[in-house]
Amino acid sequence: MNEPTRQTTTMTNLSSHTLQQLEAMLSHPQWHNGGRLPPEAELARHFGVSRPVLRTALIALRDAGRIISKRGSANFVQPHTDAMQFGSGVQSLAINTVFDMKRCMRFRQIVECAAAEDAARIRDANSISKIELAQRKMDELLPGDHVFEADFAFHMAVAEAAQNPYFTFALGTMHNQIKLTVEFTRKLQDLPQDMVVPRVVGEHDRIIAAIREGNPAAAREAMNFHMKQSVIRLLGEDM
Numbered sequence: 001m002n003e004p005t006r007q008t009t010t011m012t013n014l015s016s017h018t019l020q021q022l023e024a025m026l027s028h029p030q031w032h033n034g035g036r037l038p039p040e041a042e043l044a045r046h047f048g049v050s051r052p053v054l055r056t057a058l059i060a061l062r063d064a065g066r067i068i069s070k071r072g073s074a075n076f077v078q079p080h081t082d083a084m085q086f087g088s089g090v091q092s093l094a095i096n097t098v099f100d101m102k103r104c105m106r107f108r109q110i111v112e113c114a115a116a117e118d119a120a121r122i123r124d125a126n127s128i129s130k131i132e133l134a135q136r137k138m139d140e141l142l143p144g145d146h147v148f149e150a151d152f153a154f155h156m157a158v159a160e161a162a163q164n165p166y167f168t169f170a171l172g173t174m175h176n177q178i179k180l181t182v183e184f185t186r187k188l189q190d191l192p193q194d195m196v197v198p199r200v201v202g203e204h205d206r207i208i209a210a211i212r213e214g215n216p217a218a219a220r221e222a223m224n225f226h227m228k229q230s231v232i233r234l235l236g237e238d239m
Contacts, residue, residue, distance in 0.1 A: 015056035018047050022057055026066065026077055034079030034184050037067065065097040079184045094177075101181045101234060108178065109227035111170050112155060113220045119161035120211040120219035127161035128212055135204055138196060146193045148182050154204060158223070161211065185234045203229060 022043075025031070037043065044054045058075060061067045067075050078097055095101055119127065134157040138150040152175065159167040186193060203226040210218035 014049055014053045015060070018049050018053055019057040019060050021047055022061060023066075026061075031077050032079070033180065034077045035187060037075040037077060040075075065099070068098055076188060079180050095180050098234070101177075101184070102231065104174065104177045104181060105227065105231050105234070108171070108174060109224065111167060112158065112227060113223045115159045115162040115164070115167040115171075116207055116211065116223035117162075117216040117220040118164060118167075119158055120214055120216040122161065122163055123211070123214040124161060124163070127157070127163070128208075131157040131161055131208055131211065133157075135201075135208060138204075139201065141194060141196060144194055147186075147196055148179050148193070151182070151200070152178065158207065158211070181234065182230075185230075189233065199229070200226075 038046070040051055040054055040058070044051045047054065058067065062069065062075075065078060067077050069075055079095065095104065119131075131154065134150070134154040138147070138154055141147065141150055156168060156171060159171045183193065186195075191197065203222070206222040207219060207226060210222045
């Protein structure tokens with residue numbers, strides 16, 4: 001075996017071994033909800049390999065959908081949620097990749113836009129009060145409280161205002177998937193879990209205003225804009 005071939009074989013073996021070590025590391029519970037990997041230089045020192053060897057292993061992880069790259073050279077572990085059973089358990093859905101998140105958000109967009117439109121068409125005063133209350137609770141979160149549950153309560157209130165139990169059922173069954181997606185987005189952006197993003201508040205306010213005015217088209221558009229912005233915040237691209 002000539003020297004170049006021997007070097008290539010050695011690098012391939014090292015990368016394969018490093019990949020196994022990375023996979024073992026990511027199987028630990030601390031990575032279940034995803035997160036930012038240490039810098040490449042730090043990982044290379046930890047595994048005792050060169051950065052080219054490490055990068056080959058990282059590429060394999062990316063190709064497998066286990067990690068994604070964001071903001072230049074930063075690498076993020078894909079979160080994983082336990083399968084959620086529907087009905088008698090004939091089919092299950094789980095968030096394993098960003099592609100899964102995008103499909104979840106696409107379905108959520110369809111459901112929530114229709115719910116917002118119907119809520120504005122019905123324009124029930126009591127339901128609108130509940131939406132406004134949910135928004136106030138989100139605005140008044142205490143330090144350490146998680147934004148997600150308050151945000152989800154707002155969206156559930158909009159769904160309930162449509163007075164169609166299928167909307168609340170569909171959105172309710174997606175709770176775990178949506179939570180994982182939102183929390184992963186916050187990790188990508190380095191946002192504390194108790195920080196209310198002003199842009200999100202503004203988007204909610206436009207939805208409330210359209211429902212309060214009884215304008216179905218504006219309510220649908222406001223919710224559609226909000227859903228699209230959520231995907232942009234996650235992936236940097238539109239649905």
